[in-house]
Each structure stands twice: as C-alpha cells, then as structure tokens.
Amino acid sequence: MITKVKIDPITRIEGHLAIEAVIDDGVVKEAKSAGTLFRGFEIILQGRDPRDANRLTQRICGVCPTAHATASALCLDDAFGLTDKIPDNPKLIRALVFGSNFLQSHILHFYHLAALDYVDAVGAVGDTAPFVPRYEGDYRITGEANAELVNHYVMALDIRRKCQEMLAIFGGKMPHNVGIVPGGVTEKPTEDKITNFLWRLNEVRDFVDNTYIPDVLTVAKTYDDYFAIGVGCRRLLAYGGFDLPAGQLFKTGVISPDLQLEPFAKENITEDVKHSWYADAVSGKNPAQGQTEPQLKKKEAYSFLKSPRYEGQVCEVGPLARMVSNYVQGDAITKELVDSVLGEFSAGVDALYSVLGRHAARAVEAKLVANAMVDWLLALKPDEPAITESEIPEKSEGAGLAEAPRGAVGHWITIKDKKIERYQVITPTAWNASPKDDKDQPGAVEQAIIGTKVKDKDNPFELVRIVRAFDPCLACSVHLLDAKGSELGVFRVV
C-alpha cells in the first residue's frame, strides 16, 4: 500500500522545513525536503557599504551567527587585500569566538533539538507542554537512565548559555557578536580575559568529556539499529576551517563514497534550480555567472532552497564530513577520538554514515574543538595588535570559505564604486537539505530518507531522527539570491 507522510513543520531545527515521504509497503520510495521561507538577504545587501555585510549576514542565523561573521570577514579580508596581513591575535580571537559558538551549537543540537526523539521527557517531568504532543511508541530508555538524561537536558541549557557568555568575552555579545570585523577584531586580548575565558572553557570541556560524549554513547547503545539507518549519499565535502598559525583544524577535501580523498576547488561548485521556486532561465552555473528569477508558480518546484552540487554531485557537509575528511587525511587526534567511539561498538568507519554516526561525529568534534581552543587561547599575545588597517577598494572581488557547525559555508562578494555590487552565500543546509537537482538527483537528506523502513506511519520516528541528525538550519539556507535590478527583477544565483 502506498501512503504519503507529510511532516510540516519539522520542529526542533532552526527555521522552516517540511518533509514529505512516499511510503510503499513500509519503505520510503520518494522523499522531498522543502524550505518554506525566503527572505532575500543578498538582494538587501546590494548597494551597501561592504563592511556592513559582516554585521548584516550574521543575522542570517541566530544559532550560528559567528559562522557568517567568520565567512564574511574572510571574504572582506580577501576583497580588501588583507588576507596575508591579518596578525595572529585576531586570527586566534576569531577562532575562539567561532569555537565558542561551535560548542554551544553542538550541545544545543544534541540535547535540545535531537534528544527528545530518544529520551522520554514526559516520563520524567510529566504530561506537559512543550513536551507534548509528540510521537509515541519508541522511547527505549527508562527509569534512572532516562531521568538522568532529562537532568542533562536541563544542565545542558546552562552549559550552552555559558558558551555564549564565554564568547561574549571577546565577541561583545551573543547572538550577533560585534568583535569579528574585516581586518581583525575590535579588541586586544588582555591577561584577565584570557584567564576568565580559560576557566569557562574548562567547565565546558568537563561537560563535553564527562556528560555529552557519554550521553551520546548511551543513546547509541540503546538505539544501535540507527547505525544502519540514514546512510545518505556518502560523498562528503569539507571546505576546511580554523586555518591558524599552528595548522588547519578541519582539513579541506572531497571524500568519495569509497573513502578516497579528492581535491577541492571552489570553481567546481554549481547550483541547480529545477525543483526550486526560481525560474529555470539559467541553472547549474558557477556562483559567479548564474542568473535566475524567483517564480512562485512553478510546477516542478517544491522548495525555496536551491541545489548546490560539486562537480555535479550531491555532497553531504557537516561534522560527519569533517571528521571523515580528517580521518582519511591521517589527522592523529581525530583518528584517536573517532576510533575510541567506534571501538565501543566494534564498528568501522562505515558506521559513521548513519543517524548515530552523525551524532557521534558531532560529539567527537566538540571535544576536538574544545581542546584546540585551549591552545589558541594560550597563544594570544596581549601586547600585539588585534586589527590591521583597511580601506574599501573602488573595485574588487573576494571569497570567504569556512566550516560552520553545520558544515561548509561560503560567502562571495563583488565590490564596485566602494559598494556591494553582488553578495552571495551558500550555506551548509543548502548542501544537505536541497531539493532534487536538474538531473533529478535527490539532495543529501532526501537520499538519507529514501529506502528507510517506517514502522508506524502515524509516528514516523525514523524520518525525524534522520532529518535532525543533519542539524538543519533553514534560516541559513533560504536566501540564496542576489538581485540585479530592482524589486523582483532579474536575479543572480549563488
């Protein structure tokens, strides 16, 4: 029997997403992932002072604004000719601000966005909103273990808040920090701030090591069938990130389904719009040349997201991609962390391509980032500069690629007459939650859903667990347009 399951809205994610699955004889045959909000950020950026892009693009997403602060700062550094002139202090401070956001985002994701699919909050605190309504029938952790996880849900609220407070030491405030700017950061580090930051970081590290990672393992041991659910496209992409004097924390690379490392060049990125609410006029072009226009009444369209592809291929981005990329490239610390988790399950790297694999990769990554932050913090030099002077060029171009908590993020700018002529953003969730492309290849989340057995179509736990494991961020994704001309005229696609 064929039935259609539509989940709209998908909650406990950032933003507005709907999922539709066609189920035949209990197995998903077809899946659609649809972004349901469009704001038009790049249209709004046109004609503005380039420096303002650094403030405005943060407001794309309140969960990880520092991802856009970082990518836009790198993009403007490039356009202003500053890339090689940024002193070490601001590089490190930017990384500390961004790293703090990684920790808050990963902890928030596991406990407050994903955990309610596995942990029985009602069993611990009673039948009360916002814990009801919910799907019923597959909460496998009971008694004290369950009560402890619910306690950790509450404890994690404090820890994620403290990550934001730690971030504010160098970032001024959060969400939407003011510290990261083109050319560097706004303040020199001082010894008192370094110590203050260090002890906050120690508390977060303690939580990651002794609560977060063990809790992910507890969930994984109870739901171990989810190591075989939600495999996905198996082609992974990492732009690389945290490029610091001591080395690159996240290594750049494209990883093929058979774990071969392939080189990455940003020129090979294209975006399709056949199934998006934008006109087909030009599709499949590199960000620099693409053009299109929004078209709300379009037969084959079902999403405000476009479909970014690398060499025409669907790629998954995020912690899974980064940890496998580091692993394949022989990063010793990553290998040790990943192997220690996989060892608990006598599993190989293949097990990472799954719902639980994505949660495990994210938890391991939190530890990797938190530990690296100690080194970055202690490398700060209080007497040395935090910013380099800059001037807006008459005419220029730039690109800023980074790794956000949810995966690869890229910003592109064209400056003319000292103003933004074109500004383009491709976000992690555009990669992961994109609709089908021009060749009708489903996006990464869609591929992860297709083939899944759904036990109870009225409580399709499998589908929401798969989707949430990707940590979608829709506010980030549904704005991939850049206007040429006025109002709803001709647009350029990223």
Place this chain on the structure above:
Amino acid sequence: MATKKYPVIWLQGAGCTGCSVSVLNAVSPKIQNLLLDEMVPGHQLNLLFHATIMAGQGEPVIEVLKDTEKSRKGGYILVVEGAIPTAESGAYGSIGEKDGKHYTILKSVEELGSNSLLTLAIGTCATFGGIPAAKPNPTGCKGVKEVFTENGISTPVVNLPGCPLHPDWFVGTISVILFSGAQALDLDNLARPKLFYGQMIHENCPRRADFDKGKFAQELGDTGCLYKLGCKGHYTNADCPIRQWNNGISWCVKAGSPCLACVEPEFPDGTSPMYEKIAFQELT
C-alpha cells in the same frame, strides 16, 4: 492557591531564531524556570507552541494552534519573532501545513493575533520589520503592529525590539504582566516598555566622558568615544550600558564596536553605513 497558567504561543516569522536563542540565555530566572516553574509565585507560563523547542512536529502541532485559537480565545499570549512577509499574499513564508495548504506566516499571525489577549512582538524584525524589511524589501516584510493595523486587528501589541532583544527585556516584560497586569506596562510612543527602552545609550555610556572631552577613537580598537566610527548611541533608546549582555559580560561599545541602533525602527537602512558617523542628534 492554584497556579494560574498563562498559555503562550510563540510564532517564528521571517527571522533568524536569534531572539529565541537570546531568551535561552536568560540568567535569573533561567530558561528552565520559565518553562517548568512558577515564574513568579502563583503564576506560570505554559509554552504550548515554539517550533525550536517543542517535542512534537507536523499536523499534531498545527492542531495545537487551531485548538488554542478556539478553546482559549482571548486567553493566551502570542509572541511573534521575525517579520511578516506580506508580498504575494504571504507566499514567501509558511510555518507549516494547515488543512492541506501552506499556513503562511501572514495568516497565522493574523488569526492567532486577533484571538490573543496580548501580542508581544520581539526583536526588531517583528516590531519594525528589521533586516528582512530593509531596502528593497523583496518579500514585503512588515512588523506585527503594522499588519494588525492594516487588518483591523485591535489586540494590544507590546514591542520589544533589538537584534536580538536582550533576554531581560522579555523576562522583565512578562514579570510586569504576571505581577501587575499588562495595563501596568508604561510604553513609549513606539509601544516599547520605558523600563528597558526609556534611556538613551549615550546618557549612560562609559565612553561618555571621552565624548564630552572630545576624545574620539579614529580606528577600531582605539580608546575614546566611537561616535566618529559610526556609533549610533546618541539616538538609541536601550539600557545596554547599564544592563550589559550575556550575564553582564560585555556589550557592543565595551567590546570596542559602535552601537548599531538595533532597537530603533530605522535599523538597518537609516543607521547605515554602520561604520560612518551620522549627524549628532540632540538628546531628547
């Protein structure tokens, strides 16, 4: 004494979830106290709908909206975060599927707003349109009050702008409502509680002495008043210098960044370029 529960529906429009994340940063009470405890003795919030937090998804949560609107008509608080896209009849944003159709942000705010006791517009997007409504405003974004006025909705609106809003501004406003009733809120001409938006940044700025002495920062990172680097604190009404952010750690000017005037209706068009000075406004 029985606890009085106040049902709350929290809708997210064209925004970034930053105001939700900011409220998660509340310190005293903490977010867990807001969700699970009597926030003030005898009074408790009951958050029935919040897309980022609630356990449920899909049709059952849309049913919660339908049910609340009907069975608690005039008895719930609506919180709106994010602007309202009004172009193309609201087609640029929906919050879910209702009765087989996209339930647009516009329609949900109209329906749930007109039946609410009170609507809190939080963040600059929901109050004045904010960044989504910046030129050329591609999706016709508007703030809640404007949408209510255009549609003849008479529900009172309290505006709590900020990009994002400070968690204390939300928690403090709710406190006034729970202790003394919404009528006790003393609002300015933009419907902002004077308790939080009644003082100008410039009046309380720790760099005010530098301004008075004519000591101005010339580059980011310099000491001195940030006016020449674009600080808009001289016409921005908020208590950031006193309250500070993230549990009192810092705030924009303390971190060496000009105030962006993010609580004002002109943000961002009237306050840009952000790093260029604009004519000094007389204190009012």
